[in-house]
Structure formats: C-alpha cells, structure tokens
Amino acid sequence: MLKDFFKEKSSLVNVWIKDFLEKEPSKNIIHEAITYSIFNGGKRLRPILAKTFYDIYKKNNLFDDDIKFLAIGLEFIHTYSLIHDDLPSMDNDDYRRGNLTCHKKYNEAIAILAGDALLTEAFICFSKMKSINTLKIINLISSRIGFLGMIKGQALDILNEKFSPNNKKNKFLLKTIHARKTSDLLLASIVSGAMLSNNIDEKNIILIKKYAINLGHMFQITDDILDIIGDKKLLGKKGSDLENQKLTYPSIYGLEKSKIFVSKYKKNSQNLVNKMDINLECKNFLYKLLDYIENRTY
Amino acid sequence: MLKDFFKEKSSLVNVWIKDFLEKEPSKNIIHEAITYSIFNGGKRLRPILAKTFYDIYKKNNLFDDDIKFLAIGLEFIHTYSLIHDDLPSMDNDDYRRGNLTCHKKYNEAIAILAGDALLTEAFICFSKMKSINTLKIINLISSRIGFLGMIKGQALDILNEKFSPNNKKNKFLLKTIHARKTSDLLLASIVSGAMLSNNIDEKNIILIKKYAINLGHMFQITDDILDIIGDKKLLGKKGSDLENQKLTYPSIYGLEKSKIFVSKYKKNSQNLVNKMDINLECKNFLYKLLDYIENRTY
Numbered sequence: 357m358l359k360d361f362f363k364e365k366s367s368l369v370n371v372w373i374k375d376f377l378e379k380e381p382s383k384n385i386i387h388e389a390i391t392y393s394i395f396n397g398g399k400r401l402r403p404i405l406a407k408t409f410y411d412i413y414k415k416n417n418l419f420d421d422d423i424k425f426l427a428i429g430l431e432f433i434h435t436y437s438l439i440h441d442d443l444p445s446m447d448n449d450d451y452r453r454g455n456l457t458c459h460k461k462y463n464e465a466i467a468i469l470a471g472d473a474l475l476t477e478a479f480i481c482f483s484k485m486k487s488i489n490t491l492k493i494i495n496l497i498s499s500r501i502g503f504l505g506m507i508k509g510q511a512l513d514i515l516n517e518k519f520s521p522n523n524k525k526n527k528f529l530l531k532t533i534h535a536r537k538t539s540d541l542l543l544a545s546i547v548s549g550a551m552l553s554n555n556i557d558e559k560n561i562i563l564i565k566k567y568a569i570n571l572g573h574m575f576q577i578t579d580d581i582l583d584i585i586g587d588k589k590l591l592g593k594k595g596s597d598l599e600n601q602k603l604t605y606p607s608i609y610g611l612e613k614s615k616i617f618v619s620k621y622k623k624n625s626q627n628l629v630n631k632m633d634i635n636l637e638c639k640n641f642l643y644k645l646l647d648y649i650e651n652r653t654y
Numbered sequence: 655m656l657k658d659f660f661k662e663k664s665s666l667v668n669v670w671i672k673d674f675l676e677k678e679p680s681k682n683i684i685h686e687a688i689t690y691s692i693f694n695g696g697k698r699l700r701p702i703l704a705k706t707f708y709d710i711y712k713k714n715n716l717f718d719d720d721i722k723f724l725a726i727g728l729e730f731i732h733t734y735s736l737i738h739d740d741l742p743s744m745d746n747d748d749y750r751r752g753n754l755t756c757h758k759k760y761n762e763a764i765a766i767l768a769g770d771a772l773l774t775e776a777f778i779c780f781s782k783m784k785s786i787n788t789l790k791i792i793n794l795i796s797s798r799i800g801f802l803g804m805i806k807g808q809a810l811d812i813l814n815e816k817f818s819p820n821n822k823k824n825k826f827l828l829k830t831i832h833a834r835k836t837s838d839l840l841l842a843s844i845v846s847g848a849m850l851s852n853n854i855d856e857k858n859i860i861l862i863k864k865y866a867i868n869l870g871h872m873f874q875i876t877d878d879i880l881d882i883i884g885d886k887k888l889l890g891k892k893g894s895d896l897e898n899q900k901l902t903y904p905s906i907y908g909l910e911k912s913k914i915f916v917s918k919y920k921k922n923s924q925n926l927v928n929k930m931d932i933n934l935e936c937k938n939f940l941y942k943l944l945d946y947i948e949n950r951t952y
Contacts, residue, residue, distance in 0.1 A: 386801040386809050440770060445762035464743035465812050468766060472738060473801035475770065479777050480800060483793035491788060495781035502778060503684040503771035511684050514763050 358648040365407065366400040372424050373431060376481070389462050389470035390477075394435045397453040401575075402434050402541060403427030406549030408645070409564065412638045413553035422485040422552055426493070429481035430545050433501055436474035437510070437541070439467050446514055485552075493548040500544040509537030516603055530603050531573075538579075539572025546571075560633055567628040574621035575649055580604035581614055586653065622646050656946040663705065664698040670722050671729060674779070687760050687768035688775075692733045695751040699873075700732050700839060701725035704847030706943070707862065710936045711851035720783040720850055724791070727779035728843050731799055734772035735808070735839075737765050744812055783850075791846040798842040807834025814901055828901050829871075836877075837870025844869075858931055865926040872919035873947055878902035879912055884951065920944050 377391055403426075410423045442449040442457040443464065450460050459467035482494050499505060512533045516526075546568045550556045556564075583597045584606050597604045605614040629642045675689055701724075708721045740747040740755040741762065748758050757765035780792050797803060810831045814824075844866040848854045854862075881895045882904050895902045903912040927940045 380802065382802060384801065384806060384809065385813065386805060390801070436770075440766055443763075443766065445766065465741075466809070468738055468741065468743065469801075469805050469809050472734075472769070472773065473805045475773055476796050476800040476805065479792060479796040483789050483796060485789075491781050491783075494777060494792065498774050498777040498781060502774040503682065503688070503767075504678065504680060507684060507767050507771045507774065508682060511682065511764070511767050515683065 358644050362399070362404065362648070365404045366398075369400040369403045369407075369427055369431065370395070372403075373428050376428050385462070385466060386469050386473050389458055389466050390435075390474055392461060393439055393458045393470060394431065394474075396455050398431065398435065400431060402430040402545040405542065406430055406545040406552075408641075409546050409549035410552050412634055412642075413550050413556045413560075415553070415555050419485075419487050419552050419554070422487050422490075423549065425481040425484045426548055426552060429478035430497075430541070430548075432474040432478040432481065433497070434541060436471040436478070437501075437506060439471040439474070441510060443467060446510070487552050487554060489551045489554060493551055496548055496551070497544045500540040505536055505540040509533050509535070509540070513537060513603070526603060526608060530605065530608060533603065534573055534576040535569065538576040539569050542572045542575065543568035557633075563628050563632050567625055567632075570621045570624040570628065571646070571649070574618055574625065574646070577605045577614055577618050577621070578650065578652060580606055581611065581618070582653070584611065618650060622650055656942050660697070660702065660946070663702045664696075667698040667701045667705075667725055667729065668693070671726050674726050683760070683764060684767050684771050687756055687764050688733075688772055690759060691737055691756045691768060692729065692772075694753050696729065696733070698729060700728040700843040703840065704728055704843040704850075706939075707844050707847035708850050710932055710940075711848050711854045711858075713851070713853050717783075717785050717850050717852070720785050720788075721847065723779040723782045724846055724850060727776035728795075728839070728846075730772040730776040730779065731795070732839060734769040734776070735799075735804060737769040737772070739808060741765060744808070785850050785852060787849045787852060791849055794846055794849070795842045798838040803834055803838040807831050807836070807838070811835060811901070824901060824906060828903065828906060831901065832871055832874040833867065836874040837867045840870045840873065841866035855931075861926055861930050865923050865930075868919045868922040868926065869944070869947070872916055872923065872944070875903045875912055875916050875919070876948060876950060878904055879909065879916070880951070882909065916948060920948055 373394060377387070377394075380387060406426055407423055410419070410426075438452065439458045441447050442452060443459055449457050451457060455461075457467070458470055462470070479494070479498075482490065482497070485493070487493070501507065503511075509532075512529065516529060516533070543565060546564055547561065550561070550564055580597065583604070597607065605617060609617065625646050626643060629639055629646075632639070632642075671692060675685070675692075678685060704724055705721055708717070708724075736750065737756045739745050740750060741757055747755050749755060753759075755765070756768055760768075777792070777796075780788065780795070783791070785791070799805065801809075807830075810827065814827060814831075841863055844862055845859065848859070848862055878895065881902070895905065903915060907915065923944050924941060927937055927944075930937070930940075
C-alpha cells in the first residue's frame with residue numbers, strides 16, 4: 357500500500373517539477389543539465405515527507421500552492437547536493453541510479469553550474485510562498501544545508517575517507533556525518549512542511565524534529581546496508597562504499613549490528629509518533645512509513 | 655574623496671562580515687576557506703552600492719539591521735561566484751588579487767563546498783531581515799543570480815572561450831555575458847538596497863534598474879580594459895583574458911573603441927541619475943561614483 361502511496365506522490369511531485377521547469381522563459385545548457393539530473397529516477401522522499409506532514413497538520417487548503425513550491429525547492433536542493441557530491445574532486449562517481457552522472461553526461465564545469473543553479477532556484481521557489489512562516493522556513497532550510505549542516509557532513513565525509521575502523525572517534529564521526537549529510541535536510545523537509553500548515557505548536561515541532569533525526573539515521577544506515585546486500589542493478593551504482601573505504605555502519609559495526617541500529621532508530625521514531633497530537637489514522641500511516649523505509653530495496 | 659568613502663564603507667562591511675562569521679557556534683575547514691576567500695582584498699562594491707541606495711532613499715533608520723544582513727549576503731554571493739569561477743574546470747586561475755585562489759590554497763573539493771556554503775549562508779542572512787519587502791528582495795536576488803542570470807553569464811563565458819573576433823554574433827554574445835555575469839548582481843544589490851528603504855516608487859525602481867544595467871556594462875568594460883593596461887601587481891592576477899582567448903570588449907572592438915563604450919554607458923547612467931527623485935547632494939554623489947568607477951586602477 358505504501359508503495360502505491362509513494363508512486364502516486366512521486367508522480368505528483370514530478371508533474372510539479374516539470375511544470376516549473378517548462379515555464380522558464382528561456383532554456384540553455386544549464387537548464388538541460390538540471391532537467392537531466394532531476395529526472396534521473398529520484399524517489400522524491402524529501403518533497404513527499406514535506407507534503408505528508410503538511411497534510412497531517414493542515415486544517416484547510418490555504419497553502420496548497422506553497423507546498424508545491426516547497427516540494428520543488430527541496431528536491432532541487434537534494435539534486436544539487438548529489439550533483440556536487442558526484443564530482444571527480446568529491447566522490448568521483450560516474451553513475452547514479454544506472455545513468456551517467458551530470459559531469460559525465462556533460463562536463464565538470466556544467467555540473468558545478470547546474471548544482472549552483474539548482475540551489476539558487478530552490479530559493480526562487482521558496483520566495484514565492486505566501487505563508488506567514490515563509491521566512492522562518494527559509495531560515496530553517498538554509499541553516500540545515502549550510503556549513504553547519506549538510507555541507508559540513510559532506511566535508512567530513514570526503515576528509516575522512518580511508519579511515520581506520522574500530523576507533524571510538526570514528527563512531528562519533530560517523531554519527532555526525534549521517535546527522536549532517538542526511539538527517540538535516542530530512543528534518544528541514546518534515547518541519548517546513550508542518551510549519552506551512554500554520555497549525556502546529558512548539559511541543560509538536562520538537563517531537564517531529566526528534567522524529568526526523570531518528571528517521572534520518574534509520575534511512576542512512578539502511579542505505580549503507582543496501583550498498584552491501586542490495587541489488588546493484590536496482591541501485592544503479594558501480595563501485596561500493598567498501599571499495600572507496602567510506603566510513604559506514606557496516607564497515608565499523610558489521611552488518612548484523614547495523615541492522616540492530618536500524619531497529620533501534622525505528623523504535624525511537626515509533627515512540628515519537630505515538631506522542632504526536634495527531635489522529636490514529638495519521639499515526640498508523642507514519643508507522644507504515646517507517647516499515648517502508650526499513651524494508652526498502654533501493 | 656570617493657576613495658575615502660569607499661575605504662570607510664568597505665571597512666564597515668568588513669567589520670559586519672567578520673562579526674557575522676565569528677558568531678558561528680562552530681568552526682570547521684569550510685569556515686576557514688570561506689574566511690580566507692572573503693578577506694582576500696575585495697572592494698565590497700556590491701554591499702556598498704546596496705547601502706548607498708538604501709541611505710539615499712531611506713527616511714529613518716528602521717532597517718539598519720536589515721541592510722547589514724543584505725550587505726553581508728551580497729558579498730557572500732559575489733565571493734561564491736569568484737571561488738567557483740576560478741576552479742580548474744572553469745577559468746582555472748591560480749591567483750586572485752595576488753593571493754592563491756581557494757582551490758589552490760585548500761583543494762578543489764573544499765573550494766566547491768566553500769562556494770556552496772557561501773551561497774547558502776547568503777540566504778541565511780537574507781532570511782533574518784525584518785522588512786516587509788524581504789521576500790521580494792530574496793526573489794529579486796535569487797532570480798538575478800540563477801540560470802537565467804549570473805550563472806547563465808558564466809556558462810556562456812566558459813562555453814565561448816576560443817572565439818573568433820569580428821563576428822556580429824560575438825558582439826551580441828559579449829553584451830549578454832556582461833549583462834548576466836556582472837550587471838545582474840549589481841542590479842540586484844542596488845535595487846534591493848533601495849527596496850529595503852521601503853520608500854521608493856515604481857518609477858524610481860525602473861530608473862535605478864536601468865542605471866544599474868548601464869553601470870554594470872561600464873564596470874565590466876573598464877575591467878576588460880584594466881586587464882590589458884592595468885598594473886598586474888595591483889590586480890594581483892597572472893595570465894590575461896587575451897592569453898585565455900576570452901571574449902572581451904578590447905578583443906572585439908580594440909582598446910580605443912572600448913573606452914568610447916565606457917563613456918557611452920557613463921553618459922547613460924548620468925542621464926538616469928538626473929531623472930531620479932532624489933536631492934541634488936545625492937545626485938552629485940552618484941555622478942562622482944561614476945567618475946570613480948571610470949577611473950579606477952584595480
């Protein structure tokens with residue numbers, strides 16, 4: 357059932373993105389590279405989470421145009437981060453989701469500019485929102501993706517390749533990398549969606565923040581596990597974290613203990629859902645969402 | 655006199671930037687690379703223009719904290735664009751203003767991330783502004799630096815190296831590159847400063863937009879000229895546009911005709927200043943500003 361939900365919602369997000377990009381008055385090579393990268397089979401997890409939490413808390417449809425702009429902007433930010441992460445001076449990946457990465461399809465300069473443009477376009481999107489919380493949302497998102505957030509995660513990640521395992525410092529470092537690289541944008545997506553509803557109190561904001569952090573760890577550890585046991589065809593990758601000597605949960609704790617970590621973070625998330633002031637139907641939905649993320653195959 | 659004005663104002667902007675960066679709760683290598691790049695001797699032209707037009711139109715000091723955030727953000731955007739432009743896959747410059755470029759001082763990955771972080775931090779700054787025009791300003795700035803603005807200029811610039819001169823298409827292309835790469839951010843700076851005053855009508859907005867476009871061309875052509883006749887020591891560059899077969903006014907029109915273009919754009923700017931609803935003192939100041947930009951040596 358959740359699979360259908362994700363399929364339906366990601367199609368909706370794709371229509372929004374396509375519509376937004378096609379409306380641009382002029383097209384150029386950067387526009388082409390952006391379009392190529394964004395329609396490279398992403399799951400649209402961040403926009404879907406934003407819309408889910410907006411729908412859960414909203415009381416009317418006042419901000420339905422806003423959620424569209426928020427969703428597009430969040431996916432733009434995610435795609436920018438992937439394009440730059442794939443660059444030769446960073447992770448040096450030739451393939452993503454089975455297709456050539458942006459710098460392989462075009463060239464390095466175009467890929468850098470396409471990433472820059474996506475990040476910039478995201479703020480064009482956000483600036484079109486009409487909610488009284490718009491500036492707070494822009495502040496939240498930009499803070500979580502800056503050099504104390506997502507960018508810090510990427511910097512720590514590339515600076516700490518070729519690690520030595522079984523080192524206590526590495527365990528702390530790994531958790532920080534996951535928190536910054538993955539949880540921060542997921543948190544920004546979930547919280548900004550809820551804030552857009554204009555119908556959430558401080559207590560629930562704190563709960564969903566904690567929920568997002570746990571979800572982020574759970575998501576990233578399953579990602580690390582999939583890199584080892586997953587179907588390379590489904591993942592569309594060549595090479596692996598192991599070959600690249602990346603700091604991951606399986607490389608530090610082993611596969612079985614990593615799975616226990618996933619269960620732990622899932623349990624934490626479930627407990628937090630339980631405390632949220634939302635109806636049972638919404639809670640059940642969020643429980644299923646956690647199952648879906650735990651059992652995903654790509 | 656204008657020299658003292660610029661010296662004083664750029665010192666003020668430097669204090670603002672330093673203060674902002676030092677307040678960050680944690681420092682890391684990206685913070686270090688940002689600090690290195692931003693204190694690499696910039697003129698602070700964009701923040702100074704924003705503050706100048708804010709001061710010209712403002713009626714009280716209501717938004718004096720806002721202009722600080724606007725100024726810092728604009729300089730962050732300018733610095734991000736320089737760091738990415740200097741990268742090996744772009745202009746491949748080892749020196750800027752006599753010092754190593756960011757990727758030479760650190761490495762390519764750090765330089766890409768430092769640029770990304772500066773762009774992101776700019777929006778953190780803007781989101782702190784309290785003016786009712788804040789979202790309009792964010793929309794204006796992001797639109798002018800996106801793939802229809804500054805990024806388009808850089809894309810056209812790198813795609814059209816090794817041009818053939820005396821080609822009518824090149825003349826149009828060159829004007830577009832200047833408009834996108836230089837005028838767009840100058841326009842965003844000037845107009846957002848004026849909008850922050852909350853005291854400018856549509857007629858004057860149109861006038862200062864035209865003024866900014868002419869100022870941008872004037873500034874960029876003097877830049878191209880300085881690349882040939884300027885003191886390399888003052889400019890702190892190695893290599894030249896000519897060696898890199900860059901599309902510039904001198905390379906297409908020759909030096910003398912380029913100087914005539916500067917005069918033409920200066921004359922246009924003067925005429926536009928004359929039409930603005932501002933007092934004579936302000937007009938005289940803006941005339942002097944044009945003299946200063948025409949006669950600058952670096």
